[in-house]
Amino acid sequence: MYMSDDNKPIGWWLKEVDRLLEESFERVLADDGLTRRQWQALNAAAGPSPIAEALAPFLSGAEELAAVTGPLVERGWLTxxxxxxxxxxxxxxxxxxxxxxxxxxxxGVSDSEYLATVGVLRRMAANLA
Incomplete structure (x- = not known):
């Protein structure tokens, strides 16, 4: 059965946006020989949280973290x-x-729309946790 865009549930849209975000950022970073996770690791290294904590939602453990950070260490970008x-x-x-x-x-998304969307998703995540 075909479902029009208006009838697709939030879970479908979340997966679709996630997939498209991953693909688009991978393309943006590919010319620099980086993955999105490596970008996130670099960005996390500049912030207050440990890299492992910042990337925890995206990685399944120490091996995956090492696979992300190892190339950055090899490039001389991280110690x-x-x-x-x-x-x-x-x-x-x-x-x-x-x-x-x-x-x-x-x-095309106003600041208030963006903040409202993030707020709704935050509350939904809290409800599910």
């Missing part, structure tokens, strides 16, 4: 949890690309 000077420069350059992609993703 443990810390960005190197080269890593900071790479993060800054990549941030410009990622911000442009985020603007494309949210084109």
């Amino acid at each position: 443990g949890e810390t960005l190197t000077a080269d890593g900071e420069r790479a993060l800054q350059a990549l941030s410009t690309k990622v911000q442009a992609q985020r603007r494309r993703v949210t084109a």
